[in-house]
Amino acid sequence: MKRKIFSRFSIILFVIGLMTAIQYNTINEPDDRDTRDVWEIRQELSREKQLHSELLSEVGLLDATLSKYEEISSESPEQALKDTVEELRGLAGLTEMTATGIEMTIEPSAEAVAFGEEIDYIAPDLLIRLVNEINRNNGLYVSVDGNRIVNTTAIRDINGLTTVNAIPIQTPPFKIKIASNSMEDTEKLYNHLLSSRILDDFYIDNLSVEISAPQEQVTIEPYAKELNYRHLQIAEEE
Amino acid sequence: MWLSILGLILGISLGLLTDIQIPPEYANYLSIAVLASLDTLFGGIRAHLQQVYDDKVFVSGFFFNIILAAGLAFLGVHLGVDLYLAAIFAFGVRLFQNIAVIRRIILAKWAEKKQVSETHS
Numbered sequence: 001m002k003r004k005i006f007s008r009f010s011i012i013l014f015v016i017g018l019m020t021a022i023q024y025n026t027i028n029e030p031d032d033r034d035t036r037d038v039w040e041i042r043q044e045l046s047r048e049k050q051l052h053s054e055l056l057s058e059v060g061l062l063d064a065t066l067s068k069y070e071e072i073s074s075e076s077p078e079q080a081l082k083d084t085v086e087e088l089r090g091l092a093g094l095t096e097m098t099a100t101g102i103e104m105t106i107e108p109s110a111e112a113v114a115f116g117e118e119i120d121y122i123a124p125d126l127l128i129r130l131v132n133e134i135n136r137n138n139g140l141y142v143s144v145d146g147n148r149i150v151n152t153t154a155i156r157d158i159n160g161l162t163t164v165n166a167i168p169i170q171t172p173p174f175k176i177k178i179a180s181n182s183m184e185d186t187e188k189l190y191n192h193l194l195s196s197r198i199l200d201d202f203y204i205d206n207l208s209v210e211i212s213a214p215q216e217q218v219t220i221e222p223y224a225k226e227l228n229y230r231h232l233q234i235a236e237e238e
Numbered sequence: 239m240w241l242s243i244l245g246l247i248l249g250i251s252l253g254l255l256t257d258i259q260i261p262p263e264y265a266n267y268l269s270i271a272v273l274a275s276l277d278t279l280f281g282g283i284r285a286h287l288q289q290v291y292d293d294k295v296f297v298s299g300f301f302f303n304i305i306l307a308a309g310l311a312f313l314g315v316h317l318g319v320d321l322y323l324a325a326i327f328a329f330g331v332r333l334f335q336n337i338a339v340i341r342r343i344i345l346a347k348w349a350e351k352k353q354v355s356e357t358h359s
Binding site: 004005006007008009010011012013014015017018020021022023024025026027091126 | 239242243244246247248250251252254257258259260262265268269271272275276278279282283286289291293295296297300329333
């Protein structure tokens, strides 16, 4: 009898202990405190505002496309679709692009040549930095030694050779072509690159960069291979 | 007796180690359930000491009190009246009463034992 009572008590105490522990867990859950100061919040706000304006401009663009469709659809819907496809292919980097731009020539620096050093390598990291720098400053279309930079482009070291799109680039000197939408953008990019610290980074690697003045016509080669969208999936509509 | 304490320790450690959490809006109900179960527990101990312990009353009281308290709290939330205070008050008062009775019984037993040992010596 006594044993039975204690077994009952143990079960009840077990349940009580469990409930108390769960309550303790729930109450003592560490809440994430917002420790950002005003400045960080302002930065966050400005980021969000930028996103907002980007989204708005995208909406405007899509609206324009829509109205174009509506205009043309009565006449020739096929032509409208073809135009769009061509436009998208251009944006994706599958077509040759001629626009205002600049040409950069990367060559061994005069000092290295004077010392008789043989420069036959450019580090992928350096090239990535340069491309990022260009992308950040309105360089819309870029090709490195004839290899078009597209969204899926990888710049990396393969067996000791620096490759772009898995194609080894020449030993320096080689050319980088950059084009953007307007002369104004091109000039901005040119001025930015001239004052950029990236040139010093090249100099450390015994490379010198020569940047041509903005030109009216720079032709950027198309992306040479098939675009690989193995991992792309159609997004589900919400 | 040790079995019961083992059960308590087991329950607490299981709860802490598994890190189970319930949504904060239900924390109220759980706290009342804990109170109700504590009330039942001390009631059971008191009944045991007074030799009126009944298995059915104890176990049914445990679950019934928990459900009643949680139900009262639930009703209170929906009526906009803090009915859970009633449950807290009732259980709190009973908890103190039960503990007081347990204390008296244990004190009485202790005094009795002391007297018995004194008369023997």
